[in-house]
Structure formats: structure tokens, C-alpha cells
Amino acid sequence: MQVEVSRRRFLQGSVALSVIGGTSLSVTNLLGGHESQDEKGETAVTTKTGTGEATEVATLCEMCVNKCAAIARVENGVVTKLNPNPLFPKSKNMLCPRGNAGIQALYDPDRLKYPMIRVGEKGEGKFKRVSWEEAYDAILNGTDKFPGMGKILEEEKDNRSSFLFCAGEGMAEHTFKTFYSAFGSSNWLNHASLCLQTVISGYGVTIGGYAAADLENAEYIIMAGANRAEAIVTPDTMDGFKRTKGRGAKLICIDPRFTNTAAKADKWLAINPGTDLAFVLALTYVVLTEELYDKAYVAENFNGFDEYSKSVIENKYTPEWAEKITGIKAKDIYKIAREFMAHAPKAVYYPGRRSTFSNNDFQLRRAMAIFQGLSGGIDTKGGLVFGKKLKLGKHEGLEPIYARAESRAIEKEKHPEKGHSGYSDCAVVSGGGSWIAWRNRFLEGHMPYKVRGMFIYKHNPMMNMPNREKTAEMMKKMELVVSIDTMPSDTVMYADVVLPECTYLERTDPVKTFGGAEPSIAQRNKVLDPMFETKPVIEIMKGLTEKISKPLFEITKKYDDDVKEELADLGEGEEKKTPEQKAVEIYAEFDLTKPFEHSQEEINRHMVESVYGEEAVKTLQEHGVFYPNMDKFFKPLSVNEHQYYPEKEKAYRVNGGKPKTPSGKIECNLPNMAKKGIDPMPIWKEEYNFSVPDGKFRMLTGRHAQFTQSGTANNAMLRDLIFENYAWINRRVAEEKGIKFGDELEISSRTGKTVIKAYPTEKVGPKTIFFVHGFGEESEALTWAYKNGGNDNAVIEDVTEPVYGAASMHETNVEIRKV
Amino acid sequence: MANYGMALDYKNCINCKACEVACKEENGVLLGADKHRIWVGANDVKGEWPLLDIASAAFLPSQCQHCEEAPCQEVCPTNATYYNEHGVVLVDAEKCILCSYCMNACPYDARYVDDRTMTVDKCTFCTDTRLARGETTTACQNTCPTKVRTFGDLDDYDSEISELLRTREHFSLKENLGTKPKLFYLT
Amino acid sequence: MAQTVEQVEETGVVAKVREFISTIPYNKIGIKDLINYEKTPLNNLLAVLIVAFLAMFVIGVASYLTHGHHAYNITREHPWGLLIAVYIFFVVSSTGLCIVGSLGDVFGFKDYELISKRAIFGSIVTILAGFAVIAFEIGHPVTMLIYNVLTPGLTSAIWWMGTLYGLYLTFMIIEFIFLLKHDMKKAKIFGLTGLLVGLAAHSNLGSVFGFLNARPISNGVYYPTYFILTAFITGIFIAYIMMGFRYKMNWPEPVKVMLTNLAKIQGLLISILIFFVSWKMLTDVYGGMPNRSEVAVHIFHSWTFWAEVILAMLIPLFIILKDMGRNINGMFWASLSGMVGIFFMRYNLVHDTQLKPLQMMKIREYQLSPEWIHYFPSSTEIMISLGGLGVCLLLYYIGSKFFNLDADEQH
Numbered sequence A: 001m002q003v004e005v006s007r008r009r010f011l012q013g014s015v016a017l018s019v020i021g022g023t024s025l026s027v028t029n030l031l032g033g034h035e036s037q038d039e040k041g042e043t044a045v046t047t048k049t050g051t052g053e054a055t056e057v058a059t060l061c062e063m064c065v066n067k068c069a070a071i072a073r074v075e076n077g078v079v080t081k082l083n084p085n086p087l088f089p090k091s092k093n094m095l096c097p098r099g100n101a102g103i104q105a106l107y108d109p110d111r112l113k114y115p116m117i118r119v120g121e122k123g124e125g126k127f128k129r130v131s132w133e134e135a136y137d138a139i140l141n142g143t144d145k146f147p148g149m150g151k152i153l154e155e156e157k158d159n160r161s162s163f164l165f166c167a168g169e170g171m172a173e174h175t176f177k178t179f180y181s182a183f184g185s186s187n188w189l190n191h192a193s194l195c196l197q198t199v200i201s202g203y204g205v206t207i208g209g210y211a212a213a214d215l216e217n218a219e220y221i222i223m224a225g226a227n228r229a230e231a232i233v234t235p236d237t238m239d240g241f242k243r244t245k246g247r248g249a250k251l252i253c254i255d256p257r258f259t260n261t262a263a264k265a266d267k268w269l270a271i272n273p274g275t276d277l278a279f280v281l282a283l284t285y286v287v288l289t290e291e292l293y294d295k296a297y298v299a300e301n302f303n304g305f306d307e308y309s310k311s312v313i314e315n316k317y318t319p320e321w322a323e324k325i326t327g328i329k330a331k332d333i334y335k336i337a338r339e340f341m342a343h344a345p346k347a348v349y350y351p352g353r354r355s356t357f358s359n360n361d362f363q364l365r366r367a368m369a370i371f372q373g374l375s376g377g378i379d380t381k382g383g384l385v386f387g388k389k390l391k392l393g394k395h396e397g398l399e400p401i402y403a404r405a406e407s408r409a410i411e412k413e414k415h416p417e418k419g420h421s422g423y424s425d426c427a428v429v430s431g432g433g434s435w436i437a438w439r440n441r442f443l444e445g446h447m448p449y450k451v452r453g454m455f456i457y458k459h460n461p462m463m464n465m466p467n468r469e470k471t472a473e474m475m476k477k478m479e480l481v482v483s484i485d486t487m488p489s490d491t492v493m494y495a496d497v498v499l500p501e502c503t504y505l506e507r508t509d510p511v512k513t514f515g516g517a518e519p520s521i522a523q524r525n526k527v528l529d530p531m532f533e534t535k536p537v538i539e540i541m542k543g544l545t546e547k548i549s550k551p552l553f554e555i556t557k558k559y560d561d562d563v564k565e566e567l568a569d570l571g572e573g574e575e576k577k578t579p580e581q582k583a584v585e586i587y588a589e590f591d592l593t594k595p596f597e598h599s600q601e602e603i604n605r606h607m608v609e610s611v612y613g614e615e616a617v618k619t620l621q622e623h624g625v626f627y628p629n630m631d632k633f634f635k636p637l638s639v640n641e642h643q644y645y646p647e648k649e650k651a652y653r654v655n656g657g658k659p660k661t662p663s664g665k666i667e668c669n670l671p672n673m674a675k676k677g678i679d680p681m682p683i684w685k686e687e688y689n690f691s692v693p694d695g696k697f698r699m700l701t702g703r704h705a706q707f708t709q710s711g712t713a714n715n716a717m718l719r720d721l722i723f724e725n726y727a728w729i730n731r732r733v734a735e736e737k738g739i740k741f742g743d744e745l746e747i748s749s750r751t752g753k754t755v756i757k758a759y760p761t762e763k764v765g766p767k768t769i770f771f772v773h774g775f776g777e778e779s780e781a782l783t784w785a786y787k788n789g790g791n792d793n794a795v796i797e798d799v800t801e802p803v804y805g806a807a808s809m810h811e812t813n814v815e816i817r818k819v
Numbered sequence B: 001m002a003n004y005g006m007a008l009d010y011k012n013c014i015n016c017k018a019c020e021v022a023c024k025e026e027n028g029v030l031l032g033a034d035k036h037r038i039w040v041g042a043n044d045v046k047g048e049w050p051l052l053d054i055a056s057a058a059f060l061p062s063q064c065q066h067c068e069e070a071p072c073q074e075v076c077p078t079n080a081t082y083y084n085e086h087g088v089v090l091v092d093a094e095k096c097i098l099c100s101y102c103m104n105a106c107p108y109d110a111r112y113v114d115d116r117t118m119t120v121d122k123c124t125f126c127t128d129t130r131l132a133r134g135e136t137t138t139a140c141q142n143t144c145p146t147k148v149r150t151f152g153d154l155d156d157y158d159s160e161i162s163e164l165l166r167t168r169e170h171f172s173l174k175e176n177l178g179t180k181p182k183l184f185y186l187t
Numbered sequence C: 001m002a003q004t005v006e007q008v009e010e011t012g013v014v015a016k017v018r019e020f021i022s023t024i025p026y027n028k029i030g031i032k033d034l035i036n037y038e039k040t041p042l043n044n045l046l047a048v049l050i051v052a053f054l055a056m057f058v059i060g061v062a063s064y065l066t067h068g069h070h071a072y073n074i075t076r077e078h079p080w081g082l083l084i085a086v087y088i089f090f091v092v093s094s095t096g097l098c099i100v101g102s103l104g105d106v107f108g109f110k111d112y113e114l115i116s117k118r119a120i121f122g123s124i125v126t127i128l129a130g131f132a133v134i135a136f137e138i139g140h141p142v143t144m145l146i147y148n149v150l151t152p153g154l155t156s157a158i159w160w161m162g163t164l165y166g167l168y169l170t171f172m173i174i175e176f177i178f179l180l181k182h183d184m185k186k187a188k189i190f191g192l193t194g195l196l197v198g199l200a201a202h203s204n205l206g207s208v209f210g211f212l213n214a215r216p217i218s219n220g221v222y223y224p225t226y227f228i229l230t231a232f233i234t235g236i237f238i239a240y241i242m243m244g245f246r247y248k249m250n251w252p253e254p255v256k257v258m259l260t261n262l263a264k265i266q267g268l269l270i271s272i273l274i275f276f277v278s279w280k281m282l283t284d285v286y287g288g289m290p291n292r293s294e295v296a297v298h299i300f301h302s303w304t305f306w307a308e309v310i311l312a313m314l315i316p317l318f319i320i321l322k323d324m325g326r327n328i329n330g331m332f333w334a335s336l337s338g339m340v341g342i343f344f345m346r347y348n349l350v351h352d353t354q355l356k357p358l359q360m361m362k363i364r365e366y367q368l369s370p371e372w373i374h375y376f377p378s379s380t381e382i383m384i385s386l387g388g389l390g391v392c393l394l395l396y397y398i399g400s401k402f403f404n405l406d407a408d409e410q411h
């Protein structure tokens, strides 16, 4: 086994955070004329697997949201390979490029290695290495650069909500959320309002759940606004492309861009961005007027069908009408509507994932869900599937009630109209909140009370929220920022205290149950001990709470009248307690360390053992995956295919083919919504027409198969596949403007600007610009990600849709200029 | 002795490049745009937006074809390139003098120079890693999300690959050159 | 004293070889004589150039030794670069000189005997220069020496080419020694063998390209034959240049006669070459064979192709035809032009073979579709190449000091 120099060097020591960056031009470059792609340093970091002794650990990938099952091969203490684990029905024996490149995340020389506290100006990225104890102390007591938690809570009189907690998606997000609950703030924000809020909610209120699409059995698939060949979602990506191209499943791709999904589709139709709602309404119109829908199903399972039908027909949402809006030919719309229903119920209008493309998105998802319902393809094989989820035992958290904690910082309408929810941000406030609305309100000073500190877990809002400038301002204004991350991200640069978590390969995470037609439970097992001084978040929380729990309780005791009262009430007679006893008793309710007493391994054991017994615990430790009867059901069918459940054991019609709404019906009409100012039924409105002035372009953003949002930009292996993102611009437009491949463009909007290279292509229309999200970080501590291309959120404007305040990512016009 | 080959259900390929990354991690292939044993080719899509020719955008995964009549082997002056007992075309780094003749002779552009040994390298069918450990799949096959690849023994009538080649139409690349490739593209 | 002791100890072959070597006539000169040359401006310039080239050689080699092939602009798609072209340039020169040299002492054309020794020496010098260059292109020359013998690749044109050139060099040296010793019979035997081996080696070099099935532009019988033809042409060009320097353009009568004859031969050869090239281009372009015709069209549009045609073919032919080969001064200059043209011919051969990518698809997200493979030598490659020229000139200069390269007065 060969271990490369750079990896060895990395394993030996650390690279000082502030000194990284800068490009060295080697003599080789001067002498040889090669355009050296490795100007930024040596990246030879692969390690050949050996034939000798090796241990294999079953774990789960965390390079993106999917959590595919992996088996790590460890040789001489080095992870040499990550292989797919065939046992997991969700990932079906595959690891995508990012999953394979997880090794590089583990051995990334730029990793955060020890706790740090800020010594320079905010955002400057100057930190001092400290011990964990010092870091915790700085969080509690502050330094000369920033105030501590104690001071803030003291000044805010124990208003726990003066701290914001935010997290990106992750298996240990739950652990962090436990801390948030125990801490007692009501300000929680997560990625939902930047990601999938509208689709989850749209399907939720309409059919009772964000169901999975059974692409394995569907015969007809409309995939609109989802790019499964590049935005990988399991098992859809694996199932979706094995039968397309005339091999049993017809795939219609609707996307303004010609994506890899389009390349794999049987038909691709370019749609004007943001007009999918008109497209679906027209499909619905055809199905209604030609009475192609499943009448029996509709009769039995629909609420408000007649109203909706009337609305669609009377509004004349004809394909001809839609053609003008969407740019899709009427005859194609007729054809698709008819074909879809002909294949029903083995037909899927794919729900999508990242959803808020435009302001009408919630209504779009509702219209999609209803359209799906019309086919009867709900809770059925080949259609949408609710599936089953395997139960897990409970792990106790702690949810003390702080009298002084204010409710969520949401702006109330000054003079709410009757029937209106009374919030100005948006109509409905979801669990994850509206990130943009929250941030903007914070900046504009429209907060009901002061929020002064924030905890960030596995989240990079600096990169991932539209209008980067405003996020930076927010981060600067926030007096105490604590970030728990693995990499010196752009967000970390704005932190006051940086707590380095170990990577996913160095920790056991909360055991998780994965629903679907083939449900299972999976567990991430630790592959290596954490390197450097990093720790899993659960241990970070343990250490932190041990430090802050008592001092914070002292503050509570001072300001919280309920607590004061309770402490004073020593009881009567037999029950009477000493003040000390009472103090201990009350403190127990506020003891933040309690949820973190047990190790993750113990917690997992408990959660599994209590339901499935000791064997299941062992199976999860050894194989990473468990479901009842796995030993009997699981069978390799060929080298590439496996059976997880026999056909009859699959959870196809768990709800008898019915929707899962409280009423048990598909909800076409939601009068309650109207009370909040939301259209009760999906309709098209004049205001949805988005115009792109001459000379400008509508900005689109999205995924690439080799990158995960902002999180993988510094991954040496992936970067090797794409050095930087490029702006897709229509080839003919580029020609007119004299723009050639690789020319630098400045893309600007009202929000800001970014510089990116041009990629003239026919894959995008003349009025749109696209670039892959996640590039162009500005943290100099990221050797390879630093300014590697254009940063979309520097230009995307902070528009939110009205229902959940989710980010409408594609409502921005930009200008381009050759630089 | 086995006679290894690979069948590719190439219409499944989504150009994700998991195979390329898996190959690099498994076999310790150097990073660098030109240092790869396996690749997926794509053409610029034909037509003008929005009327594009989907078929012109097919993805073609490829790697060393392990030719039965390998030009790279024929031209090698020191026999550094050789067939092993399983018909796999390999390079013995000890003997390679880096004359680069094979790189010019391989019609599939399957070879590159490994900067550590400064010798020519290429796909080995994971002979010295996975196969050496007794595993039966290659890294690229194993990881592929859409299961494009099937690796196996062409001489074994009962192997999956033999079955596939018997039952499905297939073609090989640059067949006219007479190299007798052992990568088969299923149609 | 000591010598006699050794002589006593040495027996058999060794002694014979020693004795043989000691009988080779050479000028006993010292370092002083070596650096002593006639200080004409041209000679000064040449001296400076040689020193400069040698310095470049040292720098180039140092750069290669520290950075390996990274110091070159060769890539996966274009693995053969300038050094291969320069190597070919030298070995073709060598073969050409060998042919010219053989006219007199192998084939017995009396007129040409007066250049035999010089040409044979030139052929040794040029092939050594070629080897000096290729040693830094082949990644592992030492490995080559070992495994060429241990595990010979008998199907490899490179193996045959390399091995035959090795043999050829040996024969040339032996022939040269016999020429020096004025043993014309033995010189003839070794000369003939050397010539045959050289021609074999040389057409094998052509076949290195000819065998490339993957490269329709080079594939086939064309290069192996064309190489012999162009070698002869090259030999004649160099003969002119060597004689021009030897006689400082004051041509003695026999030299004049010989050179006029050579010019006539050259005229014929160049005409044939033009005929060759025309048909090659015509069939390539209009043959419509994929991967060949478009490459040929591309070549047709490249300036290097026209440099080759004009400098190596049209200018010399024009000069020859104008005065039926009698304008010897003109021919001298035309030969210089010719050699530059021949250099382009070699460069084009190597580059054009690799022009067309073998893999025409994009393999990275953001790249242009592969069209033509671009290559321009790096400074290291250029320095080593010029260094090769420096080595060649230096060896020739030293040789001309040590040995009498003129024809011996009487037989």
C-alpha cells in the first residue's frame, strides 16, 4: 500500500488556518508550458487499496442528504476505500462520486482541527487556537472581542430566545436540536425554507404527505423541475434511468435547461422558468375536459373536486393558453396529459425536491399533487407511495419551560385584517421558519425583542442564502456567533467561536429509520477515532452544557418568576424539602447536560434494543442496516441487483390507496388557506408573469452530480472533476455578444455581482443564465474552494414566496458583462 | 483461466462519474485531469435550443478495452505491456521504458502516464487490488448508481456477462481496427 | 616501462583490440589545438552558437532531471513531442549520410570517394546526437538497455528500430575506422552491412508510424519507403553543407564535379518526393477516409507543412533546375534551406500523426469538445533539441580536428 506524501504530511501535522492561500507558480510551470491545474498545491492524495490485512466498518455516507450505506475499508489506520453496502434498500448498492470522495473530506488538509476563537475583526478569518475548555469558556464569558452568553442572557433577562439556532440537514442535526430545545430558545431555522418547504407542505396539505415516487415501477414519469441524473436522490436516481429510452418507462423531462436528466429522457421540453403551474393547470384542463381521470377514484377520494374542476375549466386553462405562458406547445400538453392518464396509475408526476423556484411554488405543488390524484396513482405501485416507517425507541430530551423566553421572533402585522394570520413575513410559519424573512427582519430592526447570539450547526448560510451581502451583515451584527463545522467555510469565517466537529467517518450518529416501500433502519458507525482535537457534536454538546448549564441556571433563577416561585415553595409536612433539596430538584428540570449523559452508542442501543432486541443492535453495528427478516428477505439477484423484500412484503398500499390527509381525501379546495390570504385552489395569476427585460437574463441555479451545495467545494477529488463552475449562456447569444468559452463574465443584479467563466451552450435558452450552486467561496482558508468560480447567492435576490416565506430562487434578473 | 470482459448497459449511464472516482480511490490513481483510467464521454448536444436532439447527447462510458489483439501490446519494445493469464492487458512498470509508443498506438486513448513511477498505466480490471483479494467485481462496476457495468468471465457459459452477450445486442468500439475489444456495449 | 608490463599481461582478444586501436591514424593534438580555430566572423559565430547550444543542453537536461516529463509539453494525447522529431531528424540525417558515403566506398562510384569518410563520420556524429536527444525522451533509457535484451518485443517497430540502429552505429564506426586505416575492402564489407542495417532500421522507423492502426494519417506503407527517399535527400543536403564549410565555398574541380552530379541526383529525388507528397495529400484529402481526409486538410492549412514544402522541396528544386545543378554556391544555400525544411518535415510527421484525438468526446463538464490536439514544445524541449545540434556540431568539429576526413590522396 502506498501512502502519498501529502496525505502523510497531512496526517502528521496541521496547517495553520490563516496562512493558507496564495498561489505558487512552480518552476515546472515556467519551464513546461502545461497549463498546470494544480497551481494551488499538491493534490495527490489517493491511496491504493492493499491486499493485506484490513478492517471493514459499515457506515453511512454524509456527503449529502441521502445517507447511502457504505463500507469503509481501513488499512493501517487509513481509510483506503469506501464501498457501497448492498444491504440498504434506499441506496441499492451504490455510492455516487461524492460518496466515493468522502475519503477526501476526511483527509482534507484544510479541515478544522481544533477549537478557535476570533481575534481579528468579524469576517476577517483571524482566529486563535484554543483548548475546548477555553472555547466553552469564551462562549459563556466572552472575550474582549465579543460578549459571552452569560452577559447576553443577563442583559436580556433570561430571554432564551435572544439566541438563534440554525442547522443544515444532517444525521446529528437531531442532537443539536436537542440542545436547542433544552436551551429554551424559540428561534430555530433550518434549510427547509431554502430547499423543500413548499413541496413538502404543498403535498402535505393536499394528499397528506410528501410521498415517494415509485420510479422502479412507473411506466410514465413527468420530471419537471427536478434533475435526478445530477441532483442525486436515492433510490430515485438509481431506479429512474434503467428503463428510460424506450425500455419500459417513458420519461418526460420539463426543464428550462437541457440537463443530464433531459439527456436520459424520452422527451425533453424547455419550459419558461416559473411557469410550471400553467403547465400543470393545462394538463389538468385536458384531463378534466376529456374526462380522462380515474372517476371512481376521484369520486371516492376527492374533496372539492367540483369547485376545482369548475375553476380550471372556467378559467380556460387550455393548452393553447398555457403554450403562451410556458413556451411548451399545446399539442405536447395534450399528448402528455393523455399519455399520463393512459398509463395511470403507473404514472408519476414527480414531486421534486428543492422546490421554491418562483413565487407560485406552493400552488404549483398543490396542482401537481391534485393532478397525480386524478390518475388514482396515490399510495400505489408505480405511482406515489407513502410506504412504511419502522419504529424506533425513544431517547429522552429535555424541554424546560423558561418563563422569560419569548415566542418566536416573527413580525406581527401592525393591523392584521380579520381572518389573517397576522404575520407579515408569510402566511404560515413552519417549523424551519423563513430564513430570509428572519434575516432581513433582524437587519432592519423589526424584531419583537433583541436576538444577539447564534449557534450554527453544519450549515453554511453565507453560501446558501440569497443575497450574500445581507447575510454577511447579519453575521457581523450578531454579537456572539458559534459555529460547529468541519471546514473553515465562509460562515465559519464570521464566527466568534469555532467548534470543530469530526467528520462523519469519525463518529457514530443517531440511528435512523428510513421509510418507503422497502423500509429499513440504518446506523452510521464510527470508522476511525476523531483526528486532531475534533469531536462529534454530541460530545461537543456534552462539554458545552457542562460548562454553561449551572451558570445559566443562575440567571434563570434571577429573572424567571416561575422558577423563583417554585424554589420558594418548599412544600408542606411530609413533602417539605430544604431549600437545597428543592434547588436540586428544580435544577434537574433545567440541567442541560442531561440529554448528553449517554454516548451515542448507548443511545442507539437503547433505541433499537427496546423495539427489536439485542440481535438488531448487533446487526446494525456489524452491517449498518437492519429490518425485520432481513436475513430471509435480502438476496442478491445478480452482481448488480438485490432483493430487499419479496414483492408481496413491499409496503405499497399501506393506506389502501387513499391519501393521508386528516379528512382522508385529496384536498382541492382549502378555504382555511383563504383566511390567511392564500388562494384556496391553485390558479394562475397575472402577477406570476415574470418578465425579463431586453439585455437581461433570468438567473437559474441548481445541482451538479459531482458537488453537494457548498459542502464539497474543497474536496480534492471532486474538484479534480470540475475546477470551477461556469455560467451557461445560450450559444447564439454569446456569439452575438462576442463571448467565447472561458471568457470571464461579471454577473450582476440589484443584490451584487460575481465573476465567472462563460460556457456558451445550446442547453440553455436565450433569456436564461445558469450556474451550478456552491462555488466561489470567499474563505481563504479553503485552499481549493477559494474563489473557484461564481457565487450564485451573491447575485440572487432575496425574494420569498408568500405562503411559507421560502426563498424564491429564480426570480432574479441579471446583467452580464465581459470582463 | 478466466477470460475477463465487461458489458456496459450504456444507456443507463447518467454521467455521474462515480466510476471514475471509485477507480481512483481503489487503485490509487493520481489526481489530475489527464490521469484517469476510466471516463465518460459526452458530445455537445446537436440542434438549437429548444429543439435539441436528445440522442446526440448520449453518454459513453469507457476505459481500456482489454483488446484481444491489443495494439499497445504489439508495439511495446520491452514487453512491458502483456496479457495476463486472464486475458487482462497489463503494464509491468519494471519494464516500461516510457517510450509512449503504446499511448500512440492505443486507438481508445486508454493510457496515461503515472507521475510517480513515470511509466504508463491504465485500467487493470482491478487485477492488483480487488481481484487480488478475491473479489469478483471491479470498483467501477460496484459503485455505479444505475448499474451500467457487468464484469465477468467471457469463457464461462454460465456467467452473467456471457448470458448478457447471448441475449442482448451489443457492439464494440472501433471494431474495424481488428483489436477485438472486450468491452461490449449493450443496445 | 609500464606499458610493456601491461602488454605482457594482456592476452588474446584484448591485446588484439588494443593493438588494432593503436593503429588507427589520428592527429595528435592537445586541448590547445582543439580550441584553436581560424577566427573568421562566421567561425566565431559558430563557436558561440555551439557553446550556447551546449549550455542549453545542460540547462535543458537539468530541468528534465528535476522535473521529468513535466518539463515537456507532451500530454497524454500528444505523448511524442519535439525530441522525437529531432531524434528522427538526426537519424534520418545519419542514414542519408550513410547512403551518400556508401556511393563511393561501397558502390565504388569513384567521384564520390572524396566525401565517403566525411559522410560516414557525419553519419556517426548525427546518430550520436540523435541518441543524445532521445535519451531524454525515453523515460527510462537504462531499463530499455536491459529489457530490450531480456524481454525483446519482437512485434514492436521501436524494438527493431532501436536494435538495428544500435547495430548500425557499430558498423558505421567500424567502417569509419577501416576508412581511416585505408582498408577499403573491409570498409566496403562493413559499409555495405551498415548500410543495409541502417536502411532496415530506417524503414523500421518509418514503420513505427506505419504500424499505427489507430492513426489513419500515418498508417500504411508510405512512411517506411518515404523515409528512405527523404534520407537520401537529407544526406545530399548535408553533403553540400559539409563540403561548403570544408572548402569555404572555393570548390576544387573534383568537388565541383561530384557536387554537380549530386545536385542532379538531388533534383531527381526531390521531384520524386514532390510526386510522393502530392499523391499522399491527394489520396488523403480526396480519399474521403474518415480520420484521414480531415487531418490531411488540416495539415494542408498549417504553415509548417508549407515550410516543409517550400524550404525542403521547392527552393532546392528551383535552384537545381535553374542551372542544371551547376550553381554550387546556390546549392549550398539551398541545402541550408533544405535542412530547415527537413526539420519541419520531421516535426510535421510526428505532430501530424497525433493531430487527431483518439477520443473525440468531452470527458469533463466544462471543456470544449476535443478538436485538434495542440502542441508547442516547451523551452526545455527546445533547449535539449538545440543542445542535440550543439553536440552534433561539436563532435563534428572535434572529429575534423582529430581525423583526416578528406579523401586520401592516393590509393
Ligand SMILES: Nc1nc2c(c(=O)[nH]1)N[C@H]1C(S)=C(S)[C@@H](COP(=O)(O)OP(=O)(O)OC[C@H]3O[C@@H](n4cnc5c(=O)[nH]c(N)nc54)[C@H](O)[C@@H]3O)O[C@H]1N2
Binding pocket: A062, A167, A168, A169, A191, A194, A195, A196, A354, A457, A458, A459, A460, A461, A463, A464, A465, A466, A484, A485, A486, A487, A489, A501, A502, A503, A504, A701, A702, A703, A708, A709, A710, A711, A712, A773, A792, A793, A796, A809
Ligand atoms: N443559490 C442557491 N442557494 C441554495 C441552493 C441552490 O440550489 N442555489 N440550494 C438550497 C438547498 S436545496 C439547500 S438543502 C441548502 C443547503 O445549505 P446548507 O445546509 O448550508 O448545506 P451545505 O452547503 O452542504 O453546507 C453544509 C455545511 O456543513 C458543513 N459540514 C459538512 N459535514 C459536516 C459535519 O459532519 N458536521 C458539521 N458540523 N458540519 C459539517 C460543511 O462544511 C458546510 O459548511 O442550500 C440552499 N441554497
Ligand SMILES: Nc1nc2c(c(=O)[nH]1)N[C@H]1C(S)=C(S)[C@@H](COP(=O)(O)OP(=O)(O)OC[C@H]3O[C@@H](n4cnc5c(=O)[nH]c(N)nc54)[C@H](O)[C@@H]3O)O[C@H]1N2
Binding pocket: A064, A065, A195, A196, A224, A225, A226, A227, A228, A230, A231, A232, A233, A254, A255, A256, A257, A259, A271, A272, A273, A274, A275, A276, A352, A353, A354, A355, A357, A700, A701, A702, A703, A704, A705, A706, A707, A708, A709, A810
Ligand atoms: N449531486 C447532488 N445531489 C444532490 C444535492 C447536491 O448538492 N448534489 N443536493 C440534494 C438536495 S439538498 C436537494 S434539495 C436536491 C435538489 O434536487 P433538484 O431539485 O432535483 O435539483 P436542482 O438542480 O436544485 O433543480 C432542479 C432543476 O430545476 C430546473 N428548473 C429551474 N427552474 C425551473 C422551472 O421553473 N421549471 C422547471 N420545470 N424546472 C426548473 C433547473 O434547471 C434544475 O435542472 O438534490 C439533492 N441531491
Ligand code: SF4
Binding pocket: A061, A062, A063, A064, A065, A066, A067, A068, A091, A094, A095, A096, A097, A098, A099, A100, A232, A233, A234
Ligand atoms: S447520494 Fe452520494 S453523497 Fe449522497 S449519501 Fe449517497 S453516496 Fe453519499
Ligand code: SF4
Binding pocket: B012, B013, B014, B015, B016, B017, B018, B019, B020, B040, B061, B143, B144, B145, B146, B147, B148, B149
Ligand atoms: S458510475 Fe455508472 S452512471 Fe455514473 S458515470 Fe459511471 S457508468 Fe455512468
Ligand code: SF4
Binding pocket: B063, B064, B065, B066, B067, B070, B071, B072, B073, B089, B105, B106, B107, B108, B109, B110, B111, B122, B179
Ligand atoms: S484499449 Fe488500448 S490500452 Fe487497452 S488493450 Fe486495447 S490497445 Fe491496449
Ligand code: SF4
Binding pocket: B072, B075, B076, B077, B078, B079, B080, B081, B091, B095, B096, B097, B098, B099, B100, B101, B102, B103, B120
Ligand atoms: S511506454 Fe512502456 S508500456 Fe508503453 S510501449 Fe513503451 S515500454 Fe511498453
Ligand code: SF4
Binding pocket: B022, B023, B024, B026, B027, B037, B038, B063, B122, B123, B124, B125, B126, B127, B138, B139, B140, B141
Ligand atoms: S476495472 Fe478497475 S481499474 Fe479498470 S476502470 Fe474499473 S475500477 Fe478502474
Ligand SMILES: [Mo]
Binding pocket: A191, A194, A195, A196, A354
Ligand atoms: Mo436541499
